[in-house]
Amino acid sequence: MSATPILRVENLSKSYGDLQVLKSVSFDVYKGDTKAFIGPSGTGKSTLLRCINQLTVPDSGSVYLNGEEITHSGAKINEYRQKMGMVFQNFNLFDHLTAVRNVEIALLKVKKMDKAEARKKAMFELERVGMADRADYYPAQLSGGQAQRVSIARALAMDPDVMLFDEPTSALDPELKREVLEVMRKLAADGMTMLIVTHEMHFATSFATEILFMENGEIAERGRPADIPTSPSFERTRAFMGTYEE
Numbered sequence: 001m002s003a004t005p006i007l008r009v010e011n012l013s014k015s016y017g018d019l020q021v022l023k024s025v026s027f028d029v030y031k032g033d034t035k036a037f038i039g040p041s042g043t044g045k046s047t048l049l050r051c052i053n054q055l056t057v058p059d060s061g062s063v064y065l066n067g068e069e070i071t072h073s074g075a076k077i078n079e080y081r082q083k084m085g086m087v088f089q090n091f092n093l094f095d096h097l098t099a100v101r102n103v104e105i106a107l108l109k110v111k112k113m114d115k116a117e118a119r120k121k122a123m124f125e126l127e128r129v130g131m132a133d134r135a136d137y138y139p140a141q142l143s144g145g146q147a148q149r150v151s152i153a154r155a156l157a158m159d160p161d162v163m164l165f166d167e168p169t170s171a172l173d174p175e176l177k178r179e180v181l182e183v184m185r186k187l188a189a190d191g192m193t194m195l196i197v198t199h200e201m202h203f204a205t206s207f208a209t210e211i212l213f214m215e216n217g218e219i220a221e222r223g224r225p226a227d228i229p230t231s232p233s234f235e236r237t238r239a240f241m242g243t244y245e246e
């Protein structure tokens, strides 16, 4: 394990009015970690991911990417966001662009790649998520699972240091969830560093390196998936997971 974490989250706090959504949350992420955040609705999991890439500005606390502090108003915020690929529940694809155009647009506009290079990279990433054969389809012509795989390819195209998944399968029918989960499983096996907010308990325990159970804006319990079924300290996590087990 390297000395500097890829990502360090230190005492992040966030309130909306009187509601404190995050209460001094801290953790480190090392290369190859897959951390799964689970917990009841409204406990701050999505807010945590959004505070990490500063889409939501935290009230206090710090986020460090490769040892450098990220601030939403800093000159390098866009560079940092590219290094933290975000995948949203509702895909956020451009409806008027084909799959391959969705993936290559940031390569052209942000990375300033030439057209041939951007197309090659976009096709490589679509291939990686099993979507190369749908490259010329528009989002409306794709299933939810296919659209989500395109949005994963779009994030991967920026060569991120860490991928942030915010309930990536919540909007999908059960049979479509699996294809997205399999892509994520493969990414984890390839060594991608990932933070995943999910309600997919079986999935979370099947390959996450750590489960973090959030409750009332705090990490209430955390540990390796293998410890959860046995450790007496994982009562709440186990009870919550039991609720969702298929």
Ligand SMILES: Nc1ncnc2c1ncn2[C@@H]1O[C@H](COP(=O)(O)OP(=O)(O)OP(=O)(O)O)[C@@H](O)[C@H]1O
Pocket: 016, 019, 021, 039, 040, 041, 042, 043, 044, 045, 046, 047, 048
């Ligand atoms: N922009 C906002 N303005 C006001 N309140 C907000 C805002 N965003 C989130 N909240 C509130 O913050 C709390 C935490 O929301 P968050 O989406 O982070 O929870 P979550 O754990 O991800 O929930 P879920 O599992 O249902 O997605 C909720 O009570 C939510 O209503």
